[in-house]
Amino acid sequence: MSECANVEVREMLPDLLHGALQGEVRDRVERHVAECSDCEAELALLASARRAMAALPVSAVSVASIVRALPLPDRRPALRPALQPDVRPALQPAARRRAPSMAFRLAAAVSFISLGGISVAVARSYFGASETMVADSVVSLRTDSVIPVSPATNAGVVPGASATTRAVSMLAGISDLGDADLESLFGELETLEAAPAAEPDPTPGGRVVAGSVTGS
């Protein structure tokens, strides 16, 4: 069996066999094969070889078992731009699933902020009243004389409070006091410790501390 000298065409005979040639190239090769008995014979030989190899008995392959053994896709989007159009439709259901999640997150954030604001308001109202009470007690301590204990003094403004003590009472808390104020406050506390209890002794004959009653 002789061989055609047209190597270019011979190189393309397997491609012609597989229908891989297109357009003008295919027409040219087909025309040559139709006119060249060597190439025609070689193409026939290749077709026969392909049939023989295709008929090679191969044990049946189970597609189902292979698919079961495959790893699960990690659902990452494709890196190649050419693959993107096919990835996008597959991701759309996931995007739809994320929409309620975002709304839920927004609602949760608004609720959290509202609850936080209410909590701060309640806390301020509570601790603000306490500070007022503390300041009031400071006011009572700043008086130079012992203030008579009466329902009136507990309920209202201290009549004997000086301008300084009023200024102190305007402070938000102890932490806002200056060094001089703190020193005077501690001094007053020491004075208080030395002084008798303000509460009247319920026991008859006891020592009443408040006001002018200092003895039995």
Add this chain to the structure above:
Amino acid sequence: MNAATQREPPDFDLISRWRGGDERAATRLVERHAQPIARYVASLGERESVDEVVQDTFVRAFGSIDAFRGDSAFRTWLFTIARRLVLDRRRTRRRTHDTKEVADSDASTAYDALDGMIASESEQRMREAIGRLTPTQREVFTLRVNDGLSYREIADVAGTTEGAARVHYHNALRLVKETLYV
């Protein structure tokens, strides 16, 4: 390429769908390529465990699908993986059984086993002729004639150069002609 093939989605599309969670795309890819891979594995002389090699090929391919950049056809990439698996098995067998280098005789046996099959006389002669090729010649000839791979793709699969693949093909073709017509 016939009309039915043209209607089929390309491999790239199926790969993208699988990556998006469509497991039917994987089934379609396996259906499309499993048998050619099995035939290629058998042509390499790995006839005893073709199904295992084919399954391992797909598992490895889908497990490292990010490594597939689409520079070659998906089937070519599968061929490359399958070939590597076959070589690994041979090395393991050599270490385990201290067998000789897998040579012509092993793969020729694969074709000799077909002698008992019902086939036309010309088909039997063709198989004998292919069976006489060296493993490399047979592999290149099979990939070129049976699977329609280009020399570039054959070089990628067989780990050789395009020029070497071309030489192996023409040598194989010449030997087949000599066997058939002498």
